[in-house]
Amino acid sequence: MPVQIKETFLGKCGAGAEWWRNAVIYQIYPRSFADSNGDGIGDLVGISSKLSYLSSLGIDAIWLSPFYRSPQLDGGYDIADYCDVDPLFGTMDDFDRMLRQAHDKGIKVIIDLVPNHTSSAHNWFQSALKTPMGSAERNRYHFRDGKGENGELPPNQWKSIFGGDAWSRIPGETQWYLHLFDSSQPDLNWDNPEVRAEFEDILRFWLKRGVDGFRVDVAHALVKESGLPDWDGPIKEGSGINFGPMWDQEGVHDIYRSWNRVLKQFSGDRMLVAEAWVQPQSRLARYVRNDEMHQAFNFDYLLARWDAIALKEVINTSLAAGAHVGAPTTWVMSNHDTVRHTSRYGLSEPGSRPLGIDASREQPDEALGLRRARAAALLTHALPGSVYIYQGEELGLPEHTTLDAAHRQDPSFFRTNGLEIGRDGCRVPIPWISGEVSYGFSTAGKSWLPQPESFSRYGADLQHGDSQSTLELYRQLLKLRRDYELGNGTLTWLPSAQGVLYFENGPIRIVINLNDMATVLPGGQVLISSAPIDQAGVLPANAAAWLK
Ligand code: GLC
């Protein structure tokens, strides 16, 4: 029996049996998932058409990025009407049908809630523009007089996350409004009770329709330090972590406590998951105290390099932080804001997080990246807690790393004058059928972003039924994870060679070889491996196996 060398971590954290504690949740970026009406943009009917595929993958829930009425200046994270479907994605009937069909298949549905800002096309902002300074309408946002003789300078030095100033001036006025993101995304004033009441109504609107939860966009930004004090330091690190008086203020927690109370008024275990780019993990854990949200994305795990020591450290810290407040940890490797991890793992600094990749930058090693991503999947799915999969990850999809600037749409590309390549490369439509135009994404062969030639090697149709494929690897992993209840399990580290992670969860032992050379597996039956294992029991470089 191997010796236990580290603490043991309980996945259940001693708490209840709510579905989200160990759920595998699949993120859909609707415009890039499946297009049913041939306009080159994915839609709700397209999502319905893929529910059987999702069900056969073995997931518990889907999270949909925004599909609400929006000018689409930030991929729908600029919302003009929170309680309506944008015609681009279909109708409210399409939504209700999709929700019902998902529920019929036992799949829960989480939707995106964007409370930090509205679109500038939202009625509230439009009426704010029409009323004078000091009006109740303007008090729903952060309007301030500019500095300088005629108000020609912004009210403070805050910068936008997408580049440039965080303030825009109203033409012909001394007043400016705050936007931590694009100028089309004015920040709401969460000190205003009307804003709070409105969002509780929005929650109720969707809870009544039957959604199972909300992913809360920039959950750490809603409340700003009072007086909006000057801050000339950076507001984000290259990695994505945020700093300054606009982030992670104590006041946000009251909002989540009140939302928790709203959710409790509905039957079923409705949930909230925080997108909060804060560090350290102990700060993140404060969002998931038992009267607040239920989960928070674990970006420290996403940001960890392909390095055994770093990964072990982040796993330990995350499990301990979650356990401290009785919340499950989430394990996230990719999302719609980040270069796909298959490509990040193929960089010379494997796992680093560039803000987009174009043809002028280092091109990832596609095969090596995929090899490591498959091994990383064996790590992720063996950990206690909840797992997030970003659409296409189960196909081993790489980033589009040579997308032409002419096609780019991400505001961060434009606001930084191309310094940040932006997020379009991870938002390219999914290849469903390798041999077809648009790889089967659209019924008319169209695609709102061009797909790279490499996608011909990743079609879901090619992978279906091929035991060596990444799709079948994910299907097996999800099944084994469920059969052995690993999401509710306990992690115990076992002694291992340098560059190798080795732990036990329930009856399963997991070995991940992060080295560039092979290692000998400990004894036992191999249940699944990310690369072929020979008869001598040698685990190749950058590969992983589950043993029983
Ligand atoms: C979040 C979203 C991102 C969006 C931003 C502004 O970070 O994930 O896609 O651009 O918020 O809403």
Ligand code: CA
């Ligand atoms: Ca469409």
